[in-house]
Amino acid sequence: MSFEWPWQYNFPPFFTLQPNVDTRQKQLAAWCSLALSYCRHHKLYTLDVMEAQESPVFNNKKMERKLSIEAIQVVFEELRKKGEFSSWLDKNKSRCLVMWRRPEEWGKLIHQWVSRGAFPAHAGLSERRGGRKEFHGLEDWMLLRSLQALQTDGKAEIIIMDDGKGVKFF
Amino acid sequence: MDRFSWSNGLLEINETLVIQQRGIRLYDGDDKAKLDSGVALLSTHRLIWRDVKNHECCIAMPLSQIVFFEEQAAGIGKSAKIIIHLHATPANKETGPYQHSKYSFIKLSFKEHGQIEFHRRLTEEMTQKRWESTPASQPIPTATGSQTGRTRAVGIVGIERKIEEKRKETDKNISEAFEDLSKLMVKAKEMVELSRSIANKIKDKQGNITEDETIRFKSYLLSMGIADPVTRETHGSGTHYHMQLAKQLGDMLQVPLEERGGMMALTEVYCLVNRARGMELLSPEDLVNACKVFESLKLPLSGVMVVQLQSHSEEEMISSALDNVSDKGSLTAEEFAKLLGLSVLLSKERLLLAEKMGHLCTDDSVEGLRFYPNLF
Numbered sequence: 001m002s003f004e005w006p007w008q009y010n011f012p013p014f015f016t017l018q019p020n021v022d023t024r025q026k027q028l029a030a031w032c033s034l035a036l037s038y039c040r041h042h043k044l045y046t047l048d049v050m051e052a053q054e055s056p057v058f059n060n061k062k063m064e065r066k067l068s069i070e071a072i073q074v075v076f077e078e079l080r081k082k083g084e085f086s087s088w089l090d091k092n093k094s095r096c097l098v099m100w101r102r103p104e105e106w107g108k109l110i111h112q113w114v115s116r117g118a119f120p121a122h123a124g125l126s127e128r129r130g131g132r133k134e135f136h137g138l139e140d141w142m143l144l145r146s147l148q149a150l151q152t153d154g155k156a157e158i159i160i161m162d163d164g165k166g167v168k169f170f
Numbered sequence: 171m172d173r174f175s176w177s178n179g180l181l182e183i184n185e186t187l188v189i190q191q192r193g194i195r196l197y198d199g200d201d202k203a204k205l206d207s208g209v210a211l212l213s214t215h216r217l218i219w220r221d222v223k224n225h226e227c228c229i230a231m232p233l234s235q236i237v238f239f240e241e242q243a244a245g246i247g248k249s250a251k252i253i254i255h256l257h258a259t260p261a262n263k264e265t266g267p268y269q270h271s272k273y274s275f276i277k278l279s280f281k282e283h284g285q286i287e288f289h290r291r292l293t294e295e296m297t298q299k300r301w302e303s304t305p306a307s308q309p310i311p312t313a314t315g316s317q318t319g320r321t322r323a324v325g326i327v328g329i330e331r332k333i334e335e336k337r338k339e340t341d342k343n344i345s346e347a348f349e350d351l352s353k354l355m356v357k358a359k360e361m362v363e364l365s366r367s368i369a370n371k372i373k374d375k376q377g378n379i380t381e382d383e384t385i386r387f388k389s390y391l392l393s394m395g396i397a398d399p400v401t402r403e404t405h406g407s408g409t410h411y412h413m414q415l416a417k418q419l420g421d422m423l424q425v426p427l428e429e430r431g432g433m434m435a436l437t438e439v440y441c442l443v444n445r446a447r448g449m450e451l452l453s454p455e456d457l458v459n460a461c462k463v464f465e466s467l468k469l470p471l472s473g474v475m476v477v478q479l480q481s482h483s484e485e486e487m488i489s490s491a492l493d494n495v496s497d498k499g500s501l502t503a504e505e506f507a508k509l510l511g512l513s514v515l516l517s518k519e520r521l522l523l524a525e526k527m528g529h530l531c532t533d534d535s536v537e538g539l540r541f542y543p544n545l546f
Contacts, residue, residue: 012500012533013542023531026546065535 015065106146171198172271177230193282199273415460
């Protein structure tokens with residue numbers, strides 16, 4: 001399924017951070033949803049801002065417009081503030097995590113999957129991940145956070161074993 | 171006061187006006203005369219006084235009647251005066267306002283100041299005694315005998331006399347020109363005294379400055395053209411000059427404003443106005459103050475000051491800007507300027523204003539700044 005660009009993508013001012021406050025809010029909202037859906041589509045979990053600037057989402061080659069580094073940072077900062085859809089990996093805001101699906105949601109998904117009985121209640125982490133297309137490419141940190149979320153919920157327990165971590169589901 | 175005779179106030183041949191001063195009240199000796207508001211005219215021959223309310227009421231006295239005169243300084247609530255001591259009434263004096271007076275002196279009270287200059291001129295005339303050398307045509311009874319007959323200006327003597335008259339005329343013009351200066355000096359003197367007293371009071375911490383003094387102070391400042399610094403409003407210092415000027419400017423700028431799409435930067439106004447005036451150029455400060463009196467002064471975003479036609483409301487401008495931009499899809503400031511016949515600076519201001527209101531959005535790229543309708 002090819003990615004569908006929103007109308008703003010072809011609107012040149014979209015790539016200029018708008019000075020007018022109200023306009024900017026609308027613009028950022030559009031960017032946030034575009035960024036998230038793009039990442040979801042391509043299963044991107046981490047982003048390097050410099051690299052991202054060259055990716056099609058922030059760089060419309062046909063129009064010769066691209067979002068500035070600063071603006072990209074603003075977008076992800078906005079995502080972070082709005083509901084922790086993003087999180088900075090460093091102080092310089094050069095890399096960030098993109099949680100187009102929140103850990104809690106992941107956790108639920110995993111739990112469902114386990115409940116359907118595809119795996120025994122005990123399993124290593126890597127076993128958890130491999131197999132389902134849904135979890136394909138799910139990076140460690142995300143998996144861990146999701147399981148931690150489940151743990152908080154009381155639906156799982158992370159066990160430290162000799163050769164790594166394991167999970168027990170309830 | 172019985173030395174005065176009724177007069178038509180017209181100057182005779184050979185008689186020149188030296189100085190005149192408004193706001194003169196006459197005193198018969200120490201008593202206030204009914205003639206309390208008029209213009210005193212000093213000529214080479216006479217002292218004339220004309221009632222300001224009733225121009226028919228005009229009296230005159232030959233200068234030869236004057237023995238000597240002195241100044242009386244102003245006091246609290248009292249204007250400065252010149253006391254003029256007079257000879258006895260000549261027998262052939264014509265009728266005047268007073269048949270008889272027990273005083274042999276009169277006073278001129280200078281309610282609107284000007285006594286310094288008047289005194290100076292009177293001194294001059296009394297020293298030169300020009301009435302003796304160039305007698306006036308009408309028989310004016312003088313204490314030193316009468317000289318009748320018209321003296322015509324013929325021959326070399328006539329030419330000489332003409333030159334003399336011209337000199338007097340010039341002299342008079344100059345002195346009139348300096349009248350204002352001497353008034354200013356007087357006012358300045360008062361102001362200095364006032365400010366000194368205020369300074370002293372503040373020093374001695376003797377309570378507050380009286381309201382009266384504050385008002386006087388403010389009025390001095392205002393009349394000198396300094397807008398009242400304590401209560402400065404953004405709309406006008408209110409001096410008479412600026413209001414007049416504002417009216418003039420309003421009329422003058424109507425057409426140019428329409429030609430330029432209803433808006434002109436203040437610098438453009440300055441150039442236009444002064445070019446048109448030729449002489450008596452406006453200072454930038456005067457222009458600004460006069461413009462503040464306009465109600466339609468607009469201050470767009472960046473602090474550029476502009477004069478705007480009253481017909482151009484803000485919304486109108488913005489909606490028309492929006493239409494223009496929508497028509498063409500997008501516009502840069504330069505394109506917009508060309509479209510409307512505005513200067514680039516002003517067109518940019520207008521577009522930025524529309525953006526501020528949220529009707530337009532900007533596209534900033536290497537190509538420049540472009541304005542789009544706000545589709546967000």
